[in-house]
Amino acid sequence: MGQYAYFVLHNGTPYEWVWTYQNWQNMNAWDFPETILANSRANYKVYVEYGADINRHSSYGDVYYELRGVRTPESGPAPPTTFQIKVQSSEFFVRFPDFPVHPRAR
Numbered sequence: 754m755g756q757y758a759y760f761v762l763h764n765g766t767p768y769e770w771v772w773t774y775q776n777w778q779n780m781n782a783w784d785f786p787e788t789i790l791a792n793s794r795a796n797y798k799v800y801v802e803y804g805a806d807i808n809r810h811s812s813y814g815d816v817y818y819e820l821r822g823v824r825t826p827e828s829g830p831a832p833p834t835t836f837q838i839k840v841q842s843s844e845f846f847v848r849f850p851d852f853p854v855h856p857r858a859r
Contacts, residue, residue: 756842757782757802764789764797768820777814779803785816785838801841805829813841 762785764770771787777783782802789797809842816838823834 757800758840760799762786762789762797762799762838763795764791764793766820767791768822770818771821773817774818775814775816779812780814783814789818791822801840813839815839 769791772785772787775785780801780803781802784800786797786799801814817835818838820834820836825831835853
């Protein structure tokens with residue numbers, strides 16, 4: 754068994770998060786939910802486990818989620834609707850797009 758971590762994803766946005774892509778290397782476990790409901794009171798516990806021989810540059814994974822329901826403006830460029838979560842043996846980060854939040858389209 755290698756080193757492991759748990760963390761919790763909580764979606765307080767009005768948008769459903771839908772898993773669109775994931776990639777990992779040298780990870781014994783990588784468990785992200787496919788869908789995280791909008792305005793959810795649920796916490797999604799995520800478990801990741803690195804291999805026994807951790808190399809801080811080669812043990813990593815990332816997952817991308819699409820924000821479903823982001824309204825496209827009538828003019829101008831469409832806002833980005835995806836974000837990335839990256840886990841590496843030496844770091845953890847989330848990269849959110851820089852976009853205005855609009856009410857969900859009905």
